[in-house]
Amino acid sequence: MKFISWNVNGLRAVVKKDFTTTFTDLDADFFCIQETKMQAGQLDLELPGYEQYYNYAERKGYSGTAIFTKHHPLAVTYDIGVPExxxxxxxxxxxYPDFYLVTCYTPNSGSGLKRLDFRMGWEDVFQDYLDKLNISKPVILCGDLNVAHEEIDLKNPKTNHKNAGFTDDEREKFTALLGRGYTDTFRYFNPDATEQYSWWSYRFHARDNNAGWRIDYFVTSNSIQKNLETAEIRNDVFGSDHCPVELVTTGLNV
Known part of the structure; x- marks a missing residue:
């Protein structure tokens, strides 16, 4: 089965950039979206063969997630059960029978790290949420997790050390997540790969110069490592400041 995750930086905007052709070409079983930036009723998206699930932010034009799937789920849950x-x-x-699929758009710590405390609180309750799921069946987590874990995960680690997405606090939380029994699938297959990024600033021709960050992930329970076939960054796909990331698995029932 193929899983795709993509922060589209506005679903309505990317639809105007030939999203449906990209969607069809990628031909995923599960297509997870972050940063939809829309409310219910603002887009009528026809995706034959797919069920569509959306979670909208209360604030208009902000955040938001979606999953498009060929496989009808046993259950659908929105949010993590913590009002804050x-x-x-x-x-x-x-x-699904053999796993939970979770798509996540992790809060950004913001300029000047104004939201770092909120982000750290989020990390604690979200990781607890994943662990509760993992007790009953394995988890496949994907999304824009807004952290470059190691120095090889961004072009300029030294100058970004205290910036949102590469602070010690954020990186340590990701290390802690893996320590709870989860696998960074891209690094599982590509432990030493460099210059492999999933986000580039719109400034300074960053994508042209491949001055990017790897902040989009598929993270899975260690118990299904045997089911992982490939994990890739689809940097050949344009339309957003992020590119899609991809996971292919085998032997999991839906």
Missing amino acids: YDHEGRVITLE
């Missing part, structure tokens, strides 16, 4: 963090449309969970 459940108003920005950041999480959708689909349950």
